Amino acid sequence: MQIAQFRGGRIFQQEVIGGPLVEQVGETLEALRVFLGVGYEIGDRAALEGRGDFGLLERVQRAEVWPYSLPALREALVNALIHRDYLSGGRTRIRVHEDVLDFWNPATPPGGATCNSRTPFTWPAWWSAGALAPPA
Secondary structure, three states, X not given: OEEEEEXXXXXXXXXXXOOOHHHHHXXXXXXXXXXXXXXXXXXXXXXXXXXXXXXXXXXXXXXXXXXXXXXXXXXXXXXXXXXXXXXXXXXXXXXXXXXXXXXXXXXXXOOXXXXXXXXXXXXHHHHHOOOOOOOO
């Protein structure tokens, strides 16, 4: 996994993340937190998050503010890792621009496969790790 942040058309910072695929998800989301400049809102946490089930001490904690939906980022990341071509030797890449995120992986659908096909050899591992919903 390679993540690069671009500013003014040039690479501002980048990071390469390796290791077991399931661990790459957490490490990549942590890198995205830094690259995207995730901020915080401080105040009544119950009001910020629209919940009423916090005690007094929990209410004064901060709430993270991501510029993109965290579940959507996680889904895009998991999809990029699941559907990549592991025989190609290339890396999955995320390009962070000022106004867009670009997820890319070295993959082409194998003969006859469509975009709706599941990668048969990797999805059971992701499913058992809780990173993917079971097939319908």
